[in-house]
Amino acid sequence: MGDYETVASSQPSNWQHHFLAPASRQVFASNETSPDIYVLCTGWAFRFLQLADGRRQILGFLLPGDLFSAHSLFEERFQFSVKALTAIQVSGMKRAEVQSRITQNPATAAPAIAKSCSAETEASEKMITALGLCSAEERIAYLFLHLMRRIADRNVIRDDRYPFPLRQQHIAEAVGLTPVHVSRILGTFRERGIADLSHGVLEVSDLKELQRLGSLT
């Protein structure tokens, strides 16, 4: 891996460390192995898979507090690559250490881990459904709603304005469209008074309509 900038900890420990990465830097590559597990502390990142011909699929976005993957608790090989969307700060912990702490009190740890894995899988399967069944605008609405919920869990949201540091390119790669088409759909959302994404902020003016489009009911 690339410990791009290791930050000196105030009380150094041998089982936990931190590092920084600037926007756009790839921090891990698919198939890489690591004795550590990672948590995103600040900033946004995304997980993705890339095909031989360069096509890239974004699997999900990482927000502060997210484990890169719940499965990384047990699996030392990355099944995806990770790239910083904004400047980020990451915390790494020795897997062995974390595992031993888990086995020490499994009663509290096990349900949390199970829930976390379960949530990941559920999100994946909902995304499969969105990609398999939904139109371009439904997919984008779904992505917005999914991220809005996660953002709202971490930030105080006022006036329905969400911090949203995604380029149209990222939206396109997440929901299987071209950036040009994403631009058109966002244009229609604007003129229909549904939502406006610009300058890194998503402002939702017609939540009902957005939900009607993207709820995957």
Added chain:
Amino acid sequence: MGDYETVASSQPSNWQHHFLAPASRQVFASNETSPDIYVLCTGWAFRFLQLADGRRQILGFLLPGDLFSAHSLFEERFQFSVKALTAIQVSGMKRAEVQSRITQNPATAAPAIAKSCSAETEASEKMITALGLCSAEERIAYLFLHLMRRIADRNVIRDDRYPFPLRQQHIAEAVGLTPVHVSRILGTFRERGIADLSHGVLEVSDLKELQRLGSLT
């Protein structure tokens, strides 16, 4: 749930039971809860999500030996529905009992469970990639290769002929296409001498080409 036909066990036990379901019967509905976990013993089934308007996405196929979901070990609520593709035989076990057996020797159970969860998630994320990036024929080739591997793990395959009880409708619902278009693609696979699916058997004549199309490298 519907214990359609409960089979008398030769030595009855209170923590394990079996039942049968005919082809096309839905055996569980999304959001249902169950104190049991289930393994498919014989036949094929599939997991799916359904939207309010009736559109349906197949999330994956279940083959003999498959847990309906590894997450069901911890999660009592179904996040998907299950329907029999052929006539099936299912075994159900009390979750509490299974969990206590797991905690009795976690050293052997834990890695197996983790691997199983991990495999499910990896499969989901590869499917997201296929749906987001790939053309119709690439998606179908991917589905074929994925299932061929799983079938070959359970059956002796001769002459590259795989038992394959899917209707074109099911293929369509799994890879996000219409049955009509699936028919066309399968037609081209036939005339190009790549593979022939009919009468419930998939016969592969040009594995290399199928892999070139569907390997998701």
Added chain:
DNA sequence: CGAGGAATTGATTTCCATCAATGACGGTGG
């Protein structure tokens, strides 16, 4: 046989990708 679902085939439409050009910024250096 005959009936009904499944598959195939053709004609047409729709949605989205692709190609191409333009404009809006923000940074950089002269």
Added chain:
DNA sequence: CCACCGTCATTGATGGAAATCAATTCCTCG
């Protein structure tokens, strides 16, 4: 301060992949 550049977003024109509509034909199974 302004010309230059690269990135991003927007817009228009066109083409292509897959959906949709509509008949048949083919199986399968009573």
